[in-house]
Amino acid sequence: MSVRLVQLREIGSTQDELHRLAADGAPAGTAVVADVQTAGRGSRGRSWSSPAGGLWLSVLWRPRAGDDPQLLSLRAGLAAARLLDSLGELPAAQLKWPNDVMLGGRKLGGLLCEARWHGTELSWVAIGIGLNVHNAPPADVRTPPASLAEWRPDLEPAALAGPMAVVLGRLGGSGTLSDDELAEWRARDWLLGRRLAAPFPGVVRGISARGELRLETPDGLRSVPAGDATMVELA
Numbered sequence: 001m002s003v004r005l006v007q008l009r010e011i012g013s014t015q016d017e018l019h020r021l022a023a024d025g026a027p028a029g030t031a032v033v034a035d036v037q038t039a040g041r042g043s044r045g046r047s048w049s050s051p052a053g054g055l056w057l058s059v060l061w062r063p064r065a066g067d068d069p070q071l072l073s074l075r076a077g078l079a080a081a082r083l084l085d086s087l088g089e090l091p092a093a094q095l096k097w098p099n100d101v102m103l104g105g106r107k108l109g110g111l112l113c114e115a116r117w118h119g120t121e122l123s124w125v126a127i128g129i130g131l132n133v134h135n136a137p138p139a140d141v142r143t144p145p146a147s148l149a150e151w152r153p154d155l156e157p158a159a160l161a162g163p164m165a166v167v168l169g170r171l172g173g174s175g176t177l178s179d180d181e182l183a184e185w186r187a188r189d190w191l192l193g194r195r196l197a198a199p200f201p202g203v204v205r206g207i208s209a210r211g212e213l214r215l216e217t218p219d220g221l222r223s224v225p226a227g228d229a230t231m232v233e234l235a
Contacts, residue, residue, distance in 0.1 A: 003165045003166050004027070004029065004031065005032075005033060005162055005165055006021070006032045007161075009035050009036070010035060011032075011034045011036075011038070012037065012038050013041060014033065014056055015058050015114055015128045016039075017034075017058070018030065018032045018059075018060055018126045018128075019114070019116060021060070022116065022126070027060070028124075029059070029060065029169040030059075031060065031161070031165035031168075032058045033057045033058075033157075033161040034050075034056050035052050035157075036050060036051060036052050036056075037050030040056060040130065041112070049138040050130060051135045052135065053133055053134035053135030053136075054109075054134070054135040054157060055109075055131040055133055055164065056130050057130075057161055057165060057168075058126050058127065058129075059126070059127045059128075059129075060124055060125075060169070061126075061169065063122050063124075066174065067172045067173065067174075068173065068175035069115060069122060069125055071175065071211045072113045073113045074095075074097075074098065074207075074211050075171050076111050076127050077095045077101060077111055078181065078185065078188070079167040079171060080101055080111070080131075080164065081093035081101065081188055082167070083167050084101070084103070089151055089152055090148070092188070093188065094190040095189065096143070096191055097189070097213050098213070098226065100143070100190075102146075102190045103151075104146050104150070105144075105190075106144045106145055107141065107143040107145050108131055108132055108148065109129060109130045110130055111128065111129050112129075113127050114128070127171070131148065131157075131160070132148065133147060133148045133149060133160070134148075134156075135147070175210070176209040177207075177209045177210075182206075182207070182209060185206070189204075189207070191213075192204055192206060196215065200215070200217065200222070200224075201217065202217040202222065208223055212224055
C-alpha cells in the first residue's frame with residue numbers, strides 16, 4: 001500500500017484533518033503529520049499535549065473484504081511496537097491495554113482509533129498515534145512518561161513518520177486475534193500480573209482473542225471489553 005504523507009507545521013488535530021481528507025475521498029494510507037498540535041486529543045476526549053519534538057501522526061484506514069475494525073487499536077499497538085524494536089538500541093517496546101505504548105516501563109505514547117460511518121456501513125477509521133521523541137513529556141500524567149531521545153537522541157519525528165504510516169496503513173484482520181498475535185501481546189503485556197483498582201479490582205491475566213482484558217477477581221475470571229486500566233500502585 002502506498003502512503004501519501006501530508007506534512008504540516010501546526011494544526012489543531014491531525015485526526016480532524018484526516019477525517020476532512022477522508023470525507024473528500026482520500027485513499028487508504030493517507031497520513032497527516034504535524035510538528036505541533038494545538039488541540040490534540042487522546043482517548044475518551046482527554047487533551048493530548050503535542051509540542052514540537054514529538055511524533056503526532058494520523059493514518060487513514062479503509063475496510064477491505066474480510067477486515068474487522070474492532071481490534072484495530074490492539075493491532076496498531078503491536079505494529080508500532082515492532083517498528084520501535086526494529087530501530088535498535090531501545091528497550092523492548094511494551095503495550096498497556098488498551099492503547100498505550102510503553103518503553104523502559106514508562107509511557108512513550110498512545111493510540112486513538114476513531115471510526116466514521118455512513119448509516120450502518122463503516123466508511124473509514126483514523127488511526128492516530130502520539131509518541132514522545134525530543135519533546136518534554138507532559139508532567140500531569142498518571143503513568144510516568146518516557147521519550148525516545150533518552151536512548152536514541154539521533155532519532156527525529158520526521159524520520160519516523162513515514163515508516164510508522166506504512167505499518168499502520170497495512171493493518172487488517174478478522175474480529176479475533178490469532179494465536180501468534182495473542183502470544184506477541186502476552187510477551188509485550190505491561191499489565192500482565194499487575195493488580196488493578198479499576199475497572200474493578202483484580203489481577204491482570206492477559207487478554208482474550210476478542211481483545212478483552214482478563215482479570216482474576218475474588219469472584220473468578222472476568223473479561224473487560226473496553227475502558228481504562230487503573231493500577232492499585234505504579235511500583
